[in-house]
Amino acid sequence: MAVIEAIATTYLGADAALIEFTSIPQTYEHLQLRISARQARASESVECTIRLGTGGGAVDTGNNYYSHRIYGYGTTEGSGGGTARAYWKRIGPVVSGESVDAAQYGGGVIDILDYANANKNTTALSISGSALGATYPWVNIGSGLWDNTGAVDRIAIAAYNYSGDFVRGSEFSLYGLKSS
Amino acid sequence: MAAWSVIQHDELATTTSSWSKTGIPTDGTYDHLCLKWSMRTNRSPTKYDEMGLWLNNDTGSNYSYTLLGANSATPVSYNGSSLAMAGYFRVPATASLADTFGSATIWIPNYANSTNYTQMIVSNTWPNNSTTDNEWYLQTHACMWNDTAAVDEIMVHDANSTYDMVQYSSITLYGIKGA
Numbered sequence: 001m002a003v004i005e006a007i008a009t010t011y012l013g014a015d016a017a018l019i020e021f022t023s024i025p026q027t028y029e030h031l032q033l034r035i036s037a038r039q040a041r042a043s044e045s046v047e048c049t050i051r052l053g054t055g056g057g058a059v060d061t062g063n064n065y066y067s068h069r070i071y072g073y074g075t076t077e078g079s080g081g082g083t084a085r086a087y088w089k090r091i092g093p094v095v096s097g098e099s100v101d102a103a104q105y106g107g108g109v110i111d112i113l114d115y116a117n118a119n120k121n122t123t124a125l126s127i128s129g130s131a132l133g134a135t136y137p138w139v140n141i142g143s144g145l146w147d148n149t150g151a152v153d154r155i156a157i158a159a160y161n162y163s164g165d166f167v168r169g170s171e172f173s174l175y176g177l178k179s180s
Numbered sequence: 181m182a183a184w185s186v187i188q189h190d191e192l193a194t195t196t197s198s199w200s201k202t203g204i205p206t207d208g209t210y211d212h213l214c215l216k217w218s219m220r221t222n223r224s225p226t227k228y229d230e231m232g233l234w235l236n237n238d239t240g241s242n243y244s245y246t247l248l249g250a251n252s253a254t255p256v257s258y259n260g261s262s263l264a265m266a267g268y269f270r271v272p273a274t275a276s277l278a279d280t281f282g283s284a285t286i287w288i289p290n291y292a293n294s295t296n297y298t299q300m301i302v303s304n305t306w307p308n309n310s311t312t313d314n315e316w317y318l319q320t321h322a323c324m325w326n327d328t329a330a331v332d333e334i335m336v337h338d339a340n341s342t343y344d345m346v347q348y349s350s351i352t353l354y355g356i357k358g359a
Contacts, residue, residue, distance in 0.1 A: 003184035068305070070249070081310070
């Protein structure tokens with residue numbers, strides 16, 4: 001039996017503002033989200049934003065998300081954390097904006113460990129990068145905390161600050177990692 | 181054969197001082213190892229603890245590392261050698277936000293070869309609901325064990341051997357097989 005299984009993939013045949021994975025099975029130990037995307041926003045690089053849900057309901061829109069990151073932005077490096085927000089901002093992969101070559105799609109991988117454990121707040125670890133040929137290439141290592149011990153059964157991924165679209169050709173895949 | 185296999189998975193039922201896996205196959209069953217943990221310790225009254233990792237039960241000064249990390253607006257990079265562990269991987273402790281566990285992924289490529297020193301690539305986080313300096317941490321390490329032996333044992337515990345991993349901490353060791 002495979003340890004890593006594909007739970008769902010969304011490939012955009014047309015621009016879309018929101019990608020949601022719902023009814024995520026509780027049968028895996030960890031989740032891994034892989035994103036290749038581009039946003040319709042006049043920028044070289046743009047962060048994805050992510051919300052989580054539990055209990056079969058909608059995603060949590062409260063200010064319960066925290067994140068930290070280390071980044072390289074062209075020749076500038078930096079790091080920092082976000083105060084409580086209504087979504088994960090600085091962990092979501094940095095993807096390409098529409099100010100760079102249309103063929104450029106940024107990518108990222110996010111591990112969400114022990115997502116189904118109702119005794120733990122949900123935490124995540126990510127790495128992403130984009131726009132390697134542009135003026136402002138980004139690379140980002142991110143850490144996320146959702147202050148909620150509910151088992152995660154829904155993930156929503158939106159464009160920067162929950163505004164605008166992901167463009168056609170963007171792809172979002174969710175994998176489950178088993179523990180036996 | 182599946183590319184990934186679970187060699188060992190443990191979720192701690194109670195506070196536990198140490199985790200280890202012995203008898204890791206070195207006969208070509210796997211090409212690489214990957215360890216993932218979700219970890220918190222009972223170190224008190226601090227906000228964080230540091231974990232260590234040892235290969236083949238070697239506690240000699242045979243480990244070195246290069247680190248990129250941040251706990252403020254300024255990332256730092258430094259290195260060290262002749263250390264008695266791979267580690268100082270920060271995880272939440274008693275004074276961090278309750279119910280919050282740190283995540284780590286540790287890759288050990290080509291672990292079974294007996295010609296080269298063993299390299300490890302580590303991504304690790306101490307998440308917290310704070311933006312204050314030194315109340316969170318994010319790091320990526322390149323670690324090396326200066327020994328050519330094939331790795332058949334991994335041990336993890338508090339770097340000071342003083343505190344315990346708390347209930348619900350989990351560790352999963354995967355073996356990855358090439359084609």
